[in-house]
Amino acid sequence: MKKMIMALAGLCTLFSCIKNNDLEYDLIECEVLEFKVEGQVSSFISKASRTVTVTMPANTDFTQLTVAQFAITPKAVSSLDIKPGTVLDLSQPLSFTLHVRESYEWTLIAKADAPRPATGAQLYNMSFDDWSMDGKTWNCFADDATDEQKTIWGTANSSLTQFGKDNSTVPVDDFVAVSGEGKRAVKMTTRLLDFFILKKLAAGSIFTGRLGDISFTTLNADLHWGVPFTDRPVSLEGYASYKPATINKAEDPYKDRMGQMDTGHIMVLLTDWAEPFKVNAPATLVDIDNDPAIIGYGKVVFDKATEKYEPFSLKIDYRSERTPKYVVIVASSSALGDYFTGGDGSELCLDELSFKYE
Template identity: 40%
Template sequence: MKRKSIFLTFGLLVLSWIGCVENDLPYPTIVGQITEMEVAGMTSCRILGASNTVEIKVADTIDLRDLRVEKLVVTEGMKVYPDSAACLDIAHFPDTGFVSADSLPAGMDTRMNFLNPVKFRLSLYQDYDWTVNVSRDIVRKIKIKNQVGSALIDDYTKNVIVYVDSTEQPSLRNIEIEELQLGSSIAQTTPDPSKVVDFTRPRVFYVTAFDETEEWTLSVQYPNANVQLTQLSAWTRRAYVSGSISKGEVEAEYRKAGETVWESVLPNEISYEGEDFLIMMTHLAAGTNYEYRLTMNGTVGEILTFTTDTIMQVPNLGFDDWVMKNEKTWYPNATLDDADHFWDSGNEGASIASRNPTAPETGDVVKGRAVRMASDYISIASKFAAGNIYTGDFVGLAGIEGAELDFGQPYTGRPSALKGYYRYTPGVIDQAKAPYDALMGQTDSCHIYIGLFDWSAPFRVNTTTGTFVDLTWNNESMIAFGELKSNEATGSEYKQFKINLTYRDYFTHPKYILIVASASKYGDYFTGSTSSVMYLDECELVFE
């Protein structure tokens, strides 16, 4: 009995000591992200991870005051706290993410008022605030008889200016409005546009929909010398001019500043869409001053000028410069200084096992040094690591298993292609995770891609939350894109490649460039072959 008493006393002392021990282990940092979101009537969605913002457009017939959230996918484990003032029934709004509102238990209500920006707070160990902005996808349509060019629309001041041909329309007292849609396609416009004919002064129209009324001012004027009906975009070796012409055709000529002979733009370099035209001037010299003039229906316009862009390469595209940090981690840059940091890889994450999936190659090269990317399995972390390289920065680990990367580096050039040499030996996929676990046993693929974006900051990738750059044209930030994907071995020799860039438009300057190469295409999802190896050498941006 005495022994039992001693053991009991000892046990109580131990429990008391344990109860006094403080838990000094820090909570893990798991970033709260909205990775997917859909609402009723949605036409597009843009998720900006860098600013924790979601930009959604819906059909112009949708009432923003009573809008159902149909999908809200967030970082696993996060609690969702929506703006209570925006919820039509806060008591029945889900407190977790969901892939479909139809799959929620009966009685749940995901309707919200999106007339103003709506806040969502995601919380696990830390709080992350997101803002969702929803707007109608309104296409404003203005067409007046004898109109010249496109209408000038100021959405902010709600002013519209339309120019008409002074010969065909000598009076502003008998203007004929053929089409006027300034708001939603179901909005009511007063007064009736077809009955307003006198535009010797600006006229006011009231556009009403969803119990809201907007006041718009429409002016009809004659063009004058100060009116610019054309837009020019000068690239490195070509330039684009867009404009409008009510009837007939347009011709264009250009020459270097100081020269006397004009060069005519070929007919196949001028395209038309309705009254709008697009002219392309080619075979230009980089960083050079030019003059050009347009001829519309036989009338020669004034001489205008432009300067082409200079050639903008990015550092170390030949992959000759390398530096080692702490005698264990390779970086594809000239020095470790921030000013020289343009490229990065997954080496920092693999450094816990003193491994470098991405390293310099000095033997098997086209010239100088090359980059060798060998996919690997890091046993100490129990994770597959694809050999890769990208323009950007490794930020750090995210949670227990993932990483955060800043994709993209500042860049304003507009190349036409990326070319270089690669050598690839694919292995059989022996590491696979969802959603690509079905690829197990298939041949691995390499991936090289280049994109130009108008981001305001680098894109924060988070492999834990599945936050990656959208490489489809649904991504409105993407200005240009091109890629190479292959599961074929190149043999013992390097193979030359050229990736042409497709541009969304010719007039937007990019702000960031993203170049990524990986020996395993789905390495971001920890899927690939530990036998896949890719070499990349002597790359450069092409300006044509």
Template identity: 35%
Template sequence: TYEFKESEVEVPDTGGGMINLVVDVTPIGEVETEETIYRRPSVKAEMGGQNLVLTQPAYMKIGDGEDMTVMIKGSTKLTQIEIASEQFPDFLGAPTAQQAFDLKNLTTEEEDLLANGGITIDKKEASLGHAMDINLSASLIRKYTAENGTRSIRFSVTDQRGYQRIVDWQIVASDIAVQTVAIPDDKKYLIWATKATLFGEVLPEREPQSELSFRYRKVGTTEWQTVPAVRNGSVLTAEVTGLKNSDNELFSEYEYQVMEGAMASNVKCQFTTEKTLQLENCGFEEWSGSKPMYIAASSSDFFWDSGNHGSSSVSAFATDLTTADSSVKVEGKYSAKLQSKKIVIKFAAGNLFIGKYLDTQKMNGILGWGRSFTSRPVALTGYIRYTSGTVDNGGKYIENGEQDKGQVFIALGDWEGQTYGGETWPLIVDTRDAATFFDPKGDNVIAYGEQTWDSSTEGENMHPFVIRLNYSLERIPTSIVVVASASKYGDYFEGSTGSSMWLDNLKLVYDESELEE
């Protein structure tokens, strides 16, 4: 329905009128349908009156075993139920090397062979082919646990709709009182590039009789290294350090086992170290363009950006704040030179940052900070030369006549992301709004480190620096932010037009021993 609405139009010069539209949401009719939801067949089991999780290994003492029942059900008729094991030829006394049997299509000879070997089936006739129980005798289970080691039985079930479930049940036979445990998903933050925490557990109703430890090695090597285990109730842990990546690889795979004296758990677990990623163009060798000059080989593909876009936006006074400098460097062709300047009437700090300069609004920059990053270095190192000018654009944060300050900071976080102009970045900094400025104590800051230079560095050479990262949260980051400024308070348009900073050879360090060296 609709009706004319008496209302004043805000722009009367345009003319027109207002119409009020009302939609009747009463349903015209209702239709009911019934749908049948089908699921994959289920495979459950119990032993000695206790439920078994077949997707997890069963840890049993050597020689132990009780009657076991495997219960199989399907939403529709089951067309194939296969049981298979490498040990069947030996344990069932089969005349041939038959390792698999289709329980829905057994010959009389196969059914007798299985029954004599300790496997009987209940076809559950009342289920009309939707279910079956498989009974494994205690004597058969004890054959699987007769010797130390890991053996398995596979159950593969298919129904008439083609839905399938395959379960590989592992039986681990050992008199050892402990077992190796994979690093839990909610503890993945304990795996770093050069260190990791290993996990194990004391088995129920068992008590270790010897010293507990872990052994570990890089996958594909033969020599084990050993560390003592720390016990907390039934949980065993050990931190291993000094992990090294393989040659020409960013990460490595390791395997480990928990030990009781000289006995090793039959279970072996693996983990992959974090990648030792480095920042792109970290030596600042790639540059292109002018006014604005890009810290990259092309203006369409870059990792770093700067305030050059803003300082070049005023055509009559266009200039680049951050440029390549071949006269001051550690190696290669260039370093990055950051100069603080005054653009028309506004002070601008020489700067660079990981991310992208997004927009200029009335000579104020809007910046997208950060890039995707999931590794955790312990420090950022590099080389710097800094010239501290006398502040001539003072204010609330630094007064005229003081020495300007230069700053470099690094942060890792799991920011949800912010969007501007259709692009999403870990952080959006609007220099018109101090509320958008970076907060090193923010809820999503996982690690942070900074260094401030209160005066000029000595001489004309570059000097090494180390910025250690302080990790405050036990989480894996999703992004990295690095920002350098020749004037620390440039966000507030305060500093000195005489300040300059040169940076070269930035490097992310993952190994503490490298810092000691």
């Protein structure tokens, strides 16, 4: 009996060791972090499908593509010897394996860029010249704007003025990129505001879409991103001036940004969502990397102070040849404003936006 107990104890110890061995390391999911080919139009890494799609100019020889950049998860081993200068045949999808304890199959895909028209659609009031006031709230459309024109540009201004606060997004006529009669620009300012017993950061922003419901308990508002749009521009161009402040309000997961310099940004999405996307930050945001409805995407970050306007060009990288249904343009004086993180006083001015098609 004593021997049987000792044997059972030994088995328990053995099984315990096996279990501990199984759990002695954390699972590391191997990923492609960067992949670019010389002469490419764009490249897109999908972590969800473990694919890398490279778009090349028409008439490219897909059997002779030279790698410009390639990076994978640290310590991962690739079954293919890929490095800058490697020539790949991507006339067919090319699969390979990344391994760190576990193996993950990734696929490289090359496709030809879709033909683009020399000209295409623009949106109403991309010059930001047209503004009107409703009570104390600034709106980015003219007094005589049509009902359709009133739906193009949205701000959070009315959610602030309802609480007795100043507009965070306003027109300016004394600081414009292109001078002339009736010329204006848009100025967005981040402010740290007192709401009853709370201090809440409100980033200045403008977006294509409309402001939805406002919560008086959470002090949040729904933003309906996207307006109808079916063209495929190559880029968004315009003029910007940025004056960042030091981040003095930060919330999870960006509390470590306290004391750093703020950044602003402007972003473009072309999608085929069934309807405009309802954002309610920070709980509900667009998954930029993995949303399958995103057809094209691009972003420019403003991280330096400028005393005057500087031109910018935001290149749109396409992930699909599908026809868009909606376009989203979003700009903010604090890039992490969705997470109520930014610098009180950060200021972003934009002027004379336009889509380019060649």
